[in-house]
Amino acid sequence: MDEFLLRAHHGLCLCFFQGKGYSGEFVKNMTEKKMALERNPPVRLTDQTDEICRACPNNRSGQCLSDEKAARYDREVLARCGLTPGEVLPYRELEARVLETILIPGHREEICGDCQWTALCRWKGETP
Numbered sequence: 746m747d748e749f750l751l752r753a754h755h756g757l758c759l760c761f762f763q764g765k766g767y768s769g770e771f772v773k774n775m776t777e778k779k780m781a782l783e784r785n786p787p788v789r790l791t792d793q794t795d796e797i798c799r800a801c802p803n804n805r806s807g808q809c810l811s812d813e814k815a816a817r818y819d820r821e822v823l824a825r826c827g828l829t830p831g832e833v834l835p836y837r838e839l840e841a842r843v844l845e846t847i848l849i850p851g852h853r854e855e856i857c858g859d860c861q862w863t864a865l866c867r868w869k870g871e872t873p
């Protein structure tokens with residue numbers, strides 16, 4: 746199975762994605778990518794633009810317009826999950842680490858609480 750290039754913080758976004766996003770093209774691409782990840786391909790972690798950013802209107806020639814935030818979220822997810830950019834692991838393993846180290850203990854907002862989509866991403870028991 747081909748490797749899937751994935752920004753580390755998209756491991757969080759994917760847990761909550763419910764068909765909303767920056768544009769119709771973005772939503773279509775993210776829906777397709779989420780389905781592809783359900784087949785548990787190897788993911789190569791990055792702190793730069795990835796397969797999901799590919800259809801995002803904020804992606805300007807491979808650079809995110811919100812890269813200060815996006816890269817900060819990536820660094821936090823990587824550090825908390827004990828991972829590094831360039832590392833390859835099965836998607837399900839990334840998902841499990843994100844759940845165990847960030848979502849279930851209630852740490853998500855410490856990482857991406859200033860994201861414009863944060864209200865959509867409430868983990869069980871998290872209150873606004």
Ligand code: SF4
Pocket residue numbers: 752794795797798801802803804808809810811812815
């Ligand atoms: S906002 Fe930035 S990090 Fe998020 S999908 Fe778009 S280009 Fe990628």
